[in-house]
Amino acid sequence: KAGVTQTPRYLIKTRGQQVTLSCSPISGHRSVSWYQQTPGQGLQFLFEYFSETQRNKGNFPGRFSGRQFSNSRSEMNVSTLELGDSALYLCASSLDSPRETQYFGPGTRLLVL
Amino acid sequence: DQQVKQNSPSLSVQEGRISILNCDYTNSMFDYFLWYKKYPAEGPTFLISISSIKDKNEDGRFTVFLNKSAKHLSLHIVPSQPGDSAVYFCAASGSTDKLIFGTGTRLQVFP
Numbered sequence: 001k002a003g004v005t006q007t008p009r010y011l012i013k014t015r016g017q018q019v020t021l022s023c024s025p026i027s028g029h030r031s032v033s034w035y036q037q038t039p040g041q042g043l044q045f046l047f048e049y050f051s052e053t054q055r056n057k058g059n060f061p062g063r064f065s066g067r068q069f070s071n072s073r074s075e076m077n078v079s080t081l082e083l084g085d086s087a088l089y090l091c092a093s094s095l096d097s098p099r100e101t102q103y104f105g106p107g108t109r110l111l112v113l
Numbered sequence: 114d115q116q117v118k119q120n121s122p123s124l125s126v127q128e129g130r131i132s133i134l135n136c137d138y139t140n141s142m143f144d145y146f147l148w149y150k151k152y153p154a155e156g157p158t159f160l161i162s163i164s165s166i167k168d169k170n171e172d173g174r175f176t177v178f179l180n181k182s183a184k185h186l187s188l189h190i191v192p193s194q195p196g197d198s199a200v201y202f203c204a205a206s207g208s209t210d211k212l213i214f215g216t217g218t219r220l221q222v223f224p
Contacts, residue, residue: 004156035214042119042216043157043202056211090156098212099145104156 002026004093004105012111018079021108025072025093031055032074033098034066037088037107046089048098049074056098078110086112116140117205119215126222132190134218136203139184143205147212148177148188151200160201161188193222 005024013019025032033056034046045058049068066076072093078085088109092102118137126132136146144165149157163170163177163186170177176189190197200219204212 033212040216043204043214045211045213048211056209058211092156097210099206099210101159102212104149104158106154106156 004091004103006089006091006105006108008108009106010109010111012113013081014113015081015083017081018077019081019110020075020077021089021091021110023074023076023091023093023105025074025091026103029093029095029103030072031094031096031098031100032068032072033092033094033102034074034076035090035092036060037090038086043090046076050096081112083112086110115216116143117203117213117215119201119203119218121218122216123219123221126193126220128195128222128224129192132188132193132197132220132222134188134190134201134203134220136186136188136215137184138186138205140205140207140213141184142207143213144208145206146177146179146186147204147206148175149202149204149214150197151202151217157202190220193220195222195224198222 033048035043048056068074088107090107092104094100094102147162148160151157179186200217204214
């Protein structure tokens with residue numbers, strides 16, 4: 001069974017630009033969560049999608065948004081990038097809930113200059 | 114407001130000895146706790162979990178202890194092996210199901 005895949009793996013953007021990251025969950029998994037990892041802050045929860053609906057949201061500004069498609073693939077978008085958005089963005093999938101075992105992708109490392 | 118705290122950013126342990134990683138939480142509504150391990154350039158992988166109805170859960174070399182009154186959990190690794198060197202994250206969940214992660218503890222197991 002293929003694991004969680006994320007594209008692109010690395011990305012360099014400049015302040016003010018926008019970016020879209022993609023996540024393909026494990027086949028059959030309907031819950032997809034996104035996290036931001038920065039040094040000293042651990043993994044911070046961004047949002048979780050289930051059956052194309054945002055089910056939970058973290059404490060991030062509205063510049064961070066996401067969506068899920070009917071095949072469970074998910075995208076997250078960050079608009080008007082700031083230097084502080086530089087981070088590793090991780091996507092994780094599970095069958096129905098983040099409380100079950102989540103399988104993480106390798107992440108997308110975003111650098112904002 | 115960090116609801117899940119891992120106050121030790123790093124821990125160094127000799128191979129064969131016990132590693133104890135600690136985690137504190139502030140939200141008494143959390144009822145499910147998990148530990149994940151992360152190697153460099155990889156996503157975290159699930160290690161072990163515990164429900165609030167238990168105070169201990171064991172899986173091979175890994176044991177998680179939960180002290181609800183102290184809002185504290187710990188992960189014990191016995192015996193520690195060099196391959197255990199990684200960053201360990203604890204996470205907690207309540208009624209909303211979303212996971213709140215700690216900041217991580219970097220474990221180094223040396224020969």
